Amino acid sequence: MKATYKDVKSDILSKITKGEWAPGSLVPNEVDLAATYGCARATVNRAMRELADDGLIERRRKAGTRVRMTPIRQARFDIPIVRAEIEEKGAEYRYSLVSSSIEPAPDWLRARLKLSDKSKVLRLVCMHYADGDPYQHEDRWINLTSLPQAQTVDFSDVGPNEWLVSTIPFSDVEISFSAGLADKRLTDYLTCAIGDPVFTIERSTWWEGQSVTYVRLTYKPGHRLTTRY
């Protein structure tokens, strides 16, 4: 039977992990590898592409393919819609719109999203509950220049994230994780104490070069974002 790309990948992987192919060393070319494994060059190519994606080898057009000196550890996080996140835990999801207003973009937001002087934004404050307990506080700004139709949406039933995901299926995203402290305003929503540590996700989204939205998601104290890979 012909070698599959998985056979090739796992054989090369073991050569790397056992040190047979040393960090920094040049990897044989795909034609030679295809001859060695008795398979098509496309099969070798697919194995190499996955090894590159896994951070084990580095492919450079002119310098050739080498074993990485220090493999990159890449973590992939699914950023689920909060409804799915809560329902996956077996809890009942409840959404509530706290406030909705159209405002001139504040200076810090104009700077962050490179908005013009006169940009107006739709600001939405929402809460997400799991089995009735506060789970996530959402503070969201939507750029009405790039997404004017947001003005006509009733966000009292559908959260802005769900609406945005179905409206803008593909976009550039900048995401930051950080630790903060609950202030007076947050303690009311999250039923926690002032000074409790809170995990925060900030996300800015662009669509075809235009900024669309900025959101700050603050989780109840004790929240952990976990992934396995």
Add this chain to the structure above:
Amino acid sequence: MKATYKDVKSDILSKITKGEWAPGSLVPNEVDLAATYGCARATVNRAMRELADDGLIERRRKAGTRVRMTPIRQARFDIPIVRAEIEEKGAEYRYSLVSSSIEPAPDWLRARLKLSDKSKVLRLVCMHYADGDPYQHEDRWINLTSLPQAQTVDFSDVGPNEWLVSTIPFSDVEISFSAGLADKRLTDYLTCAIGDPVFTIERSTWWEGQSVTYVRLTYKPGHRLTTRY
């Protein structure tokens, strides 16, 4: 000129984002698409694989390929070696080993890593500095059953992460992000105040089914982990 996989991908992408291919709808099969685009089936296959990786389509062996109802937003984070992270900011990296000891594994660690009663661990406490300022506190446990050679390594010059990355190039990892508060012990290392919010990464690593190491990395207050995709 023949359509490249990028041409095919971007054309399909625009069909999805413009709603021409509706969420949940069946995607034409690859043979038909190859005929439409006048390219090889492998070209279509590669485009489809990337669209699946991007979370836009869902490929199921029997049910066929469909446009996803709600695209998954997947964030990829590079978890760099702290030295590279600091040097990329243009700062000078300094590493310091605070303490090193061989101990019986504490109960919470035995539970977390499924270690046997008599497991011994190498515990290393380290600090990482950027231009002389505290940057990251590392509290690390290494399972000596699976990695006995760790006992013979001198960690006063090389940090355990760098050593582990070059020793175990590929492994299963569980990683958690959370927010915590600096306690008395951490304030001394990170020169911050008790109760300052700190961003924490915890990582457990397995290699061929055996637990290898658990580490808790605590960053100086104000640290943000950011990625763009």
